[in-house]
Amino acid sequence: QKEVEQNSGPLSVPEGAIASLNCTYSDRGSQSFFWYRQYSGKSPELIMSIYSNGDKEDGRFTAQLNKASQYVSLLIRDSQPSDSATYLCAARSNNNDMRFGAGTRLTVKP
């Protein structure tokens, strides 16, 4: 079992809709969680980090964390074609390593 699991997609939403990306993790010792965006041929870049249960909002992005359910999600409101990319979920354990899910490919159609 992979330590961080994501639905690989592809996920397709119309422009202006809400895109919902989900992630689960197996290591209960994980303390910090991250969402990265990766455009084709580019390196991953950080969108959001979340450390405590609940919601964290930054512009059109909202990260949600539920440690009891070992579940992390990312909501993208008012999706734009420029949001089309692969979204990677990452978890940092007590050992300070960072492990990533396989990524969910999102397409926002104009």
Place this chain on the structure above:
Amino acid sequence: DAGVIQSPRHEVTEMGQEVTLRCKPISGHDYLFWYRQTMMRGLELLIYFNNNVPIDDSGMPEDRFSAKMPNASFSTLKIQPSEPRDSAVYFCAIREKNTEAFFGQGTRLTVV
């Protein structure tokens, strides 16, 4: 990308040859990670260092892979001998304690 420089950006080599990938952090960090990314397996953690000391190399696929970090400004990932299944994008990433990881541009390796 500004915090990590990787070289080369692209490498094409023949099966059996030695390949050395390089990573130069240009900003402060406590941790350095080597990842491999493929369509099939996603982004896999190969090895990571803390203050230049290897902490966990359990992700290194075989003895053909080795990594070193002789100082805080330089790390290498070596594959000897290389095989076609090693073809992937290899990323170096750095992190200060309690912060997120910053990735280099990656090295696209093709072994023919």
